[in-house]
Amino acid sequence: KLDFHPAGRHFLQIPGPSPVPDRILRAISYxxxxxxxxxxxxxxxxxxxxxxxxxxxxxxxxxxxxxxxxxxxxxxxxxxxxxxxxxxxxxxxxxxxxxxxxxxxxxxxxxxxxxxxxxxxxxxxxxxxxxxxxxxxxxxxxxxxxxxxxxxxxxxxxxxxxxxxxxxxxxxxxxxxxxxxxxxxxxxxxxxxxxxxxxxxxxxxxxxxxxxxxxxxxxxxxxxxxxxxxxxxxxxxxxxxxxxxxxxxxxxxxxxxxxxxxxxxxxxxxEGLENVFARHQRLAHACREAVRAWGLEIQCADTDAYSPVLTGVMTPENMDADVVRKTVYERFNMSLGTGLGKVKGRMFRIGHLGDCNDLTLMAALAGCEMGLRLSGVRLAASGVTAAMDYLVSPAGSSALKA
Ligand code: PLP
CATH class of the missing domain: 3.40.640.10 (Type I PLP-dependent aspartate aminotransferase-like (Major domain))
Incomplete structure (x- = not known):
């Protein structure tokens, strides 16, 4: 349950179901x-x-x-x-x-x-x-x-x-x-x-x-x-x-x-399939910049296998990832993906797929950063700043289109 009456939209940042754009919701209502x-x-x-x-x-x-x-x-x-x-x-x-x-x-x-x-x-x-x-x-x-x-x-x-x-x-x-x-x-x-x-x-x-x-x-x-x-x-x-x-x-x-x-x-x-793919790659890259700046580990250990769809974030040994998720949900009305099976409690997942843009991602990362801090995780630096730095960099700008 949320601590307060939430204004604005719920942030659905799990790796699916992903947010359904209004255009699609309207079409479904015919x-x-x-x-x-x-x-x-x-x-x-x-x-x-x-x-x-x-x-x-x-x-x-x-x-x-x-x-x-x-x-x-x-x-x-x-x-x-x-x-x-x-x-x-x-x-x-x-x-x-x-x-x-x-x-x-x-x-x-x-x-x-x-x-x-x-x-x-x-x-x-x-x-x-x-x-x-x-x-x-x-x-x-x-x-x-x-x-x-x-x-x-x-x-x-x-x-x-x-x-x-x-x-x-x-x-x-x-x-x-x-x-x-x-x-x-x-x-x-x-x-x-x-x-x-x-x-x-x-x-x-x-x-x-x-x-x-x-x-x-x-x-x-x-x-x-x-x-x-x-x-x-x-x-x-x-x-x-x-x-x-x-x-x-x-x-x-x-x-x-x-x-x-x-x-x-x-x-x-x-939009063009290739542009859709490039958008996902770019947002995923920005998300990983954030995780690295926080000083946390990315679940994917193969650098050539990073997912453009979601990023798994491992929490420190003494930190239950579901506690961070609960904090983020209750305080910021945002849903993050839970760790499943073997990795339950060890990591959470940030979805950056489908109807997602720079500002959606930045809001999600801000929610994660604040949630990590509120949960008592010591962060090395601001991931939000690192992600923004990448998005406006020449590399981040040239990655906007395929
Ligand atoms: N396979 C993968 C890779 C998935 O991500 C999921 C659901 O998240 C499934 C299978 C199962 O699909 P569903 O939950 O739609 O039955």
């Missing part, structure tokens, strides 16, 4: 229409064509009325059979949840561990994937599943490198990628990187409320779905892909979220 009527088909075709541009694919993208977890299940159940071995990689909490799901579905996940004893601070090692696939001369491994942007830690993995590793090992495994928190924030190329199924969701870079799950699928994945033995009905791609050809769905789609998606696609494609 009257719901007949999902079998003529107007609907035009909307369906528009969003299906637009979302392909965001995934950088020529192939079908399936839109489910689900959260991201549903889209995870759809990816596995459409391509695999009971008992199949899948190679997964422990980048953090979400990779761990996806692995648990694979087990529940009757798959046999093999989990490559997070390298180093500090845990959950590193990106996927493509080399370790290549070594494991080379050792699998009988091709028992049917899929490689990795999380592109690990939302629990703020670590982004190199998917092109994972593709090269699979090719170098000359292995036929499918490549399944979760970019639930990366899509429309970080450069992503479904076709060029040879990804077979990309899983995503609405509530992060797409700036929508939760409630849309996405699968972008390759021809190889569609071929695999013809013989994949896992039971599925609602998630089955076949009928959806067929009906999507005319802009319709076999069930009642979430019409109002599709209005929102249509608006979000207009906003993202008007």
């Amino acid at each position: 009257p719901t229409i007949d999902h079998r009527g003529p107007e609907f088909g035009a909307l369906g075709l528009k969003v299906l064509a637009g979302i392909k541009k965001v995934f950088k694919t020529q192939h079908p993208v399936i839109i489910y009325p689900s959260s991201g977890t549903g889209a995870w299940e759809a990816a596995l159940s459409n391509t695999l059979s009971s008992g199949d071995i899948v190679l997964m990689y422990e980048t953090g909490h979400f990779a761990t949840l996806w692995k648990k799901m694979a087990e529940k579905l009757g798959l046999k996940p093999e989990f490559l561990g997070s390298p180093g004893s500090d845990g959950w601070r590193h990106a996927v090692s493509a080399q370790r994937i290549e070594e494991r696939l080379r050792a699998d001369s009988g091709h028992a491994i049917k899929a490689v599943c990795v999380v592109h942007n690990e939302t629990s830690t703020g670590v982004t993995s190199n998917i092109a490198a994972v593709r090269r590793a699979i090719d170098a090992a000359n292995h036929p495994a499918l490549l399944l990628v979760d970019t639930i928190s990366g899509l429309a924030s970080i450069d992503y190329r479904h076709d060029e990187w040879g990804v077979d199924v990309t899983v995503s969701g609405s509530q992060k870079g797409l700036m929508l409320p939760p409630g849309i799950g996405l699968n972008a699928v390759s021809p190889k994945a569609i071929e695999a779905s013809k013989t994949a033995g896992l039971r599925r009905s609602f998630w089955d791609w076949t009928e959806i892909i067929e009906m999507n050809k005319t802009g319709y769905w076999p069930y009642t789609p979430n019409t109002n979220l599709l209005y929102g998606l249509s608006e979000a696609l207009d906003m993202i494609l008007d």
Whole structure:
């Protein structure tokens, strides 16, 4: 509960759901229409064509009325059979949840561990994937599943490198990628990187409320779905892909979220995908400048794997990160992401994704800085000043556009 009656807007600085722009909220409020009527088909075709541009694919993208977890299940159940071995990689909490799901579905996940004893601070090692696939001369491994942007830690993995590793090992495994928190924030190329199924969701870079799950699928994945033995009905791609050809769905789609998606696609494609990516990189850079100035550690230990979407901030040994979050919430009406699973209490997460600009970030950093001070954390210097210095520097100014 807040200590006072809050004026102004709540600051939603968790790494998704991200704030929904007014334009999108207004679009979502239009009257719901007949999902079998003529107007609907035009909307369906528009969003299906637009979302392909965001995934950088020529192939079908399936839109489910689900959260991201549903889209995870759809990816596995459409391509695999009971008992199949899948190679997964422990980048953090979400990779761990996806692995648990694979087990529940009757798959046999093999989990490559997070390298180093500090845990959950590193990106996927493509080399370790290549070594494991080379050792699998009988091709028992049917899929490689990795999380592109690990939302629990703020670590982004190199998917092109994972593709090269699979090719170098000359292995036929499918490549399944979760970019639930990366899509429309970080450069992503479904076709060029040879990804077979990309899983995503609405509530992060797409700036929508939760409630849309996405699968972008390759021809190889569609071929695999013809013989994949896992039971599925609602998630089955076949009928959806067929009906999507005319802009319709076999069930009642979430019409109002599709209005929102249509608006979000207009906003993202008007700004230009590459500009959207550059904006995220720049704000993330400013955020890291702040964390370093405070004298605190960034959760991501690989300097080439910093996430443009969120920054994980480790608190000093004696400081429960959730105490800082609670202070920030109660005093400044701002939500920060909690540490999940293994890193609970050890770090908090600052989201800088979606509808975020210089001043949004500066306000968020000011809230963090004041919250850290109120919680008794001794800061080396002002992170707010360091972030501002970067934003107005020549480097920060030239990074404004792609
Ligand atoms: N994967 C990643 C990387 C996520 O960030 C999330 C949610 O934050 C999920 C999966 C699960 O998605 P949802 O909570 O929409 O079911």
